[in-house]
Amino acid sequence: xxxxEVFQYSTVSxxxxxxxxxxxxxxHILAHGDHGIGTxxxxxxxxxxxxxxxxxxxxxxxxxxxDPEETVVPFATVTRFRPALTTRRTMTGKWGLKELLTDLxxxxxxHFLVVRVDGLFKTITLRTVYGQCRPRExxxxxxxxxxxxxxxxVKGTIVGFRCPEFANGLNIAGDHFHFITExxxxxxxxxxxxxxxxxxxxxxxxxxxxxxxxxxxxxFNEAGLKQQPEPxxxxx
Amino acid sequence: xxxxEVFQYSTVSxxxxxxxxxxxxxxHILAHGDHGIGTxxxxxxxxxxxxxxxxxxxxxxxxxxxDPEETVVPFATVTRFRPALTTRRTMTGKWGLKELLTDLxxxxxxHFLVVRVDGLFKTITLRTVYGQCRPRExxxxxxxxxxxxxxxxVKGTIVGFRCPEFANGLNIAGDHFHFITExxxxxxxxxxxxxxxxxxxxxxxxxxxxxxxxxxxxxFNEAGLKQQPEPxxxxx
Numbered sequence: 001x002x003x004x005e006v007f008q009y010s011t012v013s014x015x016x017x018x019x020x021x022x023x024x025x026x027x028h029i030l031a032h033g034d035h036g037i038g039t040x041x042x043x044x045x046x047x048x049x050x051x052x053x054x055x056x057x058x059x060x061x062x063x064x065x066x067d068p069e070e071t072v073v074p075f076a077t078v079t080r081f082r083p084a085l086t087t088r089r090t091m092t093g094k095w096g097l098k099e100l101l102t103d104l105x106x107x108x109x110x111h112f113l114v115v116r117v118d119g120l121f122k123t124i125t126l127r128t129v130y131g132q133c134r135p136r137e138x139x140x141x142x143x144x145x146x147x148x149x150x151x152x153x154v155k156g157t158i159v160g161f162r163c164p165e166f167a168n169g170l171n172i173a174g175d176h177f178h179f180i181t182e183x184x185x186x187x188x189x190x191x192x193x194x195x196x197x198x199x200x201x202x203x204x205x206x207x208x209x210x211x212x213x214x215x216x217x218x219x220f221n222e223a224g225l226k227q228q229p230e231p232x233x234x235x236x
Numbered sequence: 237x238x239x240x241e242v243f244q245y246s247t248v249s250x251x252x253x254x255x256x257x258x259x260x261x262x263x264h265i266l267a268h269g270d271h272g273i274g275t276x277x278x279x280x281x282x283x284x285x286x287x288x289x290x291x292x293x294x295x296x297x298x299x300x301x302x303d304p305e306e307t308v309v310p311f312a313t314v315t316r317f318r319p320a321l322t323t324r325r326t327m328t329g330k331w332g333l334k335e336l337l338t339d340l341x342x343x344x345x346x347h348f349l350v351v352r353v354d355g356l357f358k359t360i361t362l363r364t365v366y367g368q369c370r371p372r373e374x375x376x377x378x379x380x381x382x383x384x385x386x387x388x389x390v391k392g393t394i395v396g397f398r399c400p401e402f403a404n405g406l407n408i409a410g411d412h413f414h415f416i417t418e419x420x421x422x423x424x425x426x427x428x429x430x431x432x433x434x435x436x437x438x439x440x441x442x443x444x445x446x447x448x449x450x451x452x453x454x455x456f457n458e459a460g461l462k463q464q465p466e467p468x469x470x471x472x
Contacts, residue, residue: 013402014346109457110250111449164449166249166461169402209447213347213400221345225402 003082005208006112007032010075013169015043017223018136023074026054030068033078037159037178041072043142044131046189048159048180049078055180057187059130061149063180077161077171079114083202090195098175101162105205112206113162119199125150126179126188148191155182158190239318241444242348243268246311249405253459254372259310262290266304269314273395273414277308279378280367282425284395284416285314291416293423295366297385299416313397313407315350319438326431334411337398341441348442349398355435361386362415362424384427391418394426406447
């Protein structure tokens with residue numbers, strides 16, 4: 001796959017319906033990209049793909065390295081990231097990053113964006129999840145047992161995507177970011193953050209989107225796959 | 237691209253918002269598939285891609301050959317079709333074909349299907365459209381000036397796709413078929429049909445979906461791109 005094209009395995013609507021007990025090998029995901037986000041079997045935690053390495057943030061916020069040969073992945077979004085644009089800024093929160101990206105890519109209103117932010121964060125609030133209590137438990141219920149923590153004066157990297165409105169259901173419309181600390185000890189889904197010094201933002205616009213659906217997967221086949229995920233799940 | 241993978245240029249939600257005054261060259265579409273459906277600049281008529289040849293059904297139901305080197309296409313869905321399954325049946329209408337496909341592919345409830353039906357049709361009712369009266373006129377308004385005709389005892393080919401529910405907005409959820417007569421003189425979007433002799437059905441399941449969005453296209457960038465097309469537009 002060429003640089004800056006989206007590769008996605010399965011759909012967010014499948015996670016909403018609790019389809020997470022099977023998937024594809026992580027090495028298959030990595031064959032399509034070196035940068036991205038996702039989840040793990042039974043939605044156990046948050047995935048960060050950074051420079052081709054994959055980290056699993058467990059339910060308690062701790063991080064382990066995921067073995068590409070052995071890890072089975074029910075959902076992920078990745079790209080072979082090559083920044084089209086880099087800049088240094090101070091930002092307040094996801095709203096600040098949202099405005100910055102919109103300004104930087106005025107012709108990408110209906111395109112995908114890939115984003116990476118490196119630097120020292122004054123604060124960053126992260127969410128992670130313990131995973132399903134039973135097969136087919138949906139993402140909304142999984143997220144009721146979420147853990148949040150706020151890290152202060154921490155160095156690390158935000159990895160994520162912006163998806164256009166019409167891709168909702170397949171993925172999450174809008175911005176969706178995960179974070180991992182520089183020492184690779186803590187991480188999670190980004191709820192909010194603040195910076196007081198410049199951080200480095202790298203991003204690119206993407207117009208090609210490649211979706212691979214689970215095959216020979218009874219759970220996926222039987223799922224209702226609603227189109228509209230709960231927006232509040234990802235917005236806050 | 238491998239056999240039986242979906243390639244789609246632009247989105248149905250873009251057509252709903254009237255984004256149809258620019259596009260990609262037809263030869264670029266044909267590089268990704270030899271079988272499919274779509275529309276033309278300013279939504280002028282219905283596209284049938286059959287065995288790598290492209291036909292344009294004009295607003296009056298007549299058919300012309302579309303030159304891959306010169307024709308600009310705002311929206312199309314194609315695949316490199318290789319039937320996974322063929323059968324001969326008598327069917328009543330789109331409902332009959334729908335039931336047949338569901339029976340033939342029990343594990344494809346949330347996958348894409350590609351379909352081709354060849355044979356003698358007792359009746360077939362077709363719709364076509366004249367196209368936009370002005371730039372940005374949406375598909376719903378374009379379809380108010382539709383032409384329908386019913387052909388009787390006519391030989392020809394149905395070409396089309398089934399898309400899963402979660403792909404609505406990107407494409408049309410459900411079945412979507414176009415038709416062209418064997419003599420390539422008439423055609424259109426299939427509203428209904430009936431057979432009294434066996435026709436030949438060829439189909440395949442598809443789990444890979446490749447979307448390419450218009451780039452450097454102000455109309456596309458400025459469009460609102462609603463997720464939900466009017467279902468009745470395509471169901472009847």
